[in-house]
Amino acid sequence: MNLLGLRYFIAVTDYASFTKAAEHLFVTQPTLSRQISDLENEMGTALFIRGHHALKLTAAGKRFFKEAQKITNQVDHLKDTVNPSADNQAGILKIGYQSFLDTSLMYDIVKQVSQKYPDIEMPLFRGTPAELRNQLVTHQCDVVFTLTPCIEGFTGIDYLDLQKNQIKLAVPHDHPLAKQKSVDPKELADENFILLNRQVSPFIVDYMISLCMQNGFSPNATYYVNDAERALMLAGAGKGITFLHSMNKVSSPIKNFGIQLLDIAGQIDNFNFVLAYREKNRNPLLSVFTAEASQYLKQIQQRA
Numbered sequence: 001m002n003l004l005g006l007r008y009f010i011a012v013t014d015y016a017s018f019t020k021a022a023e024h025l026f027v028t029q030p031t032l033s034r035q036i037s038d039l040e041n042e043m044g045t046a047l048f049i050r051g052h053h054a055l056k057l058t059a060a061g062k063r064f065f066k067e068a069q070k071i072t073n074q075v076d077h078l079k080d081t082v083n084p085s086a087d088n089q090a091g092i093l094k095i096g097y098q099s100f101l102d103t104s105l106m107y108d109i110v111k112q113v114s115q116k117y118p119d120i121e122m123p124l125f126r127g128t129p130a131e132l133r134n135q136l137v138t139h140q141c142d143v144v145f146t147l148t149p150c151i152e153g154f155t156g157i158d159y160l161d162l163q164k165n166q167i168k169l170a171v172p173h174d175h176p177l178a179k180q181k182s183v184d185p186k187e188l189a190d191e192n193f194i195l196l197n198r199q200v201s202p203f204i205v206d207y208m209i210s211l212c213m214q215n216g217f218s219p220n221a222t223y224y225v226n227d228a229e230r231a232l233m234l235a236g237a238g239k240g241i242t243f244l245h246s247m248n249k250v251s252s253p254i255k256n257f258g259i260q261l262l263d264i265a266g267q268i269d270n271f272n273f274v275l276a277y278r279e280k281n282r283n284p285l286l287s288v289f290t291a292e293a294s295q296y297l298k299q300i301q302q303r304a
Contacts (some may be wrong), residue, residue, distance in 0.1 A: 009068055010068055018055070093142050095142070109296050129203060158278075160290055169242075170257075181263060191241050197224050232253055236257040275290065
């Protein structure tokens with residue numbers, strides 16, 4: 001038995017559904033089901049009545065739920081007790097971030113906080129959007145630097161808007177569309193697409209497929225890759241077209257990969273770079289960090 005398993009159990013109980021709890025936790029349903037089964041095996045009794053419509057706690061499950069809540073609350077309280085107050089400007093703030101984004105702004109904020117509060121420890125955890133979402137809701141990270149689709153639509157999470165981010169279309173420099181500044185999605189119906197694997201960037205892949213479908217066609221994906229650089233190499237070699245975040249960390253994509261980047265007409269979805277955190281996070285250093293982040297953004301705006 002471990003703390004993560006207890007938090008998973010509480011989530012399943014709250015949602016009365018493995019599917020909804022898995023979506024909330026951003027883990028696969030089989031993973032969540034296996035965690036609960038392992039917990040039941042360890043306890044030697046069933047904790048849920050698995051019906052056709054909704055899960056219900058057994059009598060043992062109800063008793064276990066009360067104790068699980070007590071334990072997780074006590075652990076959270078213990079963290080508050082051990083972690084010095086914000087007034088002491090010391091303690092631990094765990095930070096998650098997405099590896100494929102340009103995180104220079106994040107590092108500037110972390111550097112400013114570190115210089116001003118040298119006794120605050122800030123361990124960094126790199127992950128995919130799904131991993132970061134899971135780390136946030138299961139209290140493994142206090143804050144995560146990510147894109148808005150990672151946390152939109154989920155209750156209990158707030159965020160600070162940091163930087164505007166758009167999705168661009170990358171085409172070979174000799175492509176007929178390369179001379180345009182922007183492209184209507186309808187013009188892409190006959191193109192071959194190079195897409196990231198969904199597990200790498202699920203929100204963006206889903207959005208782009210949805211955008212194509214809304215414009216009357218299903219994208220013909222000829223390649224699936226694990227990172228933006230491979231996608232750009234293939235695009236530059238004339239194997240298809242692909243998509244790129246405007247704040248992707250790929251260096252000089254136009255020069256290095258022989259492509260042109262075009263705006264996508266009608267793009268209204270929010271893919272901004274944000275600092276996300278749980279509303280009920282009781283780490284006193286959270287307010288210190290978000291205040292410093294806000295102050296740094298104001299400094300940037302004043303210099304602009």
